[in-house]
Amino acid sequence: MLRRNMSVIMPVIRLVLLSISLSFVIAFAVDQYSLVQDSVRFLCISCLGLGG
């Protein structure tokens, strides 16, 4: 019984999570993609413990 329920519930959980994640990425990529891009190879002197 539980196994049968899981076989119904699991795909639903997957689909819900997939929809939420995908919608987050699609809706916010325009605004936030460049924020992440700006972080890449950004020389954070204090984070890495380097001085000027």
Add this chain to the structure above:
Amino acid sequence: MGRLRWSTQLIALVLVNLGLVGILETGVVCPFFYCHGCPAAAFGCPIGVLQTQAALGPFPFYVLGSLGLFGLAAGRFWCGWGCPFGTVQDLVVWLRRRRDFVSLPPFAWTRLLVLAGTLVAAWIAIDTLFCKVCPAGSLFGAIPHRFVSPQLSFGTFFYVHIITLVVSLVAFFLIGRFWCRYLCPLGGVLGLFNRVSILKLKLDMDKCTDCGKCLTICPTNIEKVGDIGGSSDCIRCGKCIDACPTDAIRISACLWGPAKLHRKSTVSP
């Protein structure tokens, strides 16, 4: 399986360093632990970006969505098959050529505790505090920058980085995959998806003879056969697949089916 995994780990290492040849500087976060402060980085570190956005905003919907997609696709396969910091740990274990010096049980909650602490600290201090002590940041960010930017002087946190790296390497030597098992905040997130991910390790209990070889070889010290693949501690490295004499464990992809394991069809006396 072992050679294939070393190959994917090498490919992942090359991919994240494509910034070295100047062809990539993406706004995509990678699905594993890697310092985007590395002079060759091509992708963002999800934990680094989450901290930055916890400190300065906006709410990190894009990164959370990306992590959701990575987790749903493969759970902690990323840890076992791609993570460069995991590769370093595997290398230490390979050089050690023996079993763990210290045997500890898995504690999944410590990774989530580190994650919560990291984000709360960033939010309160308005600074990426975890990055200042991160051992992956030491190895992939701070040390390479000493060679690439020799004009920069040593600051206090450089020495802190070196100390955390040395302590981590000693821990890896004593306990294989120590970081993945107890401290990795990203592993904490991806581990939550292990039971629902599309790509998974599947155990056929009809074939399983309970010989325990899979548990003996497991680098994360999984304690029950039923936890293989589904437990948030499992990094899905596939060593259990190689060790299994009856081929009871396999990698499978399943979008519609249950995450539940196969049960024995007969009852043992």
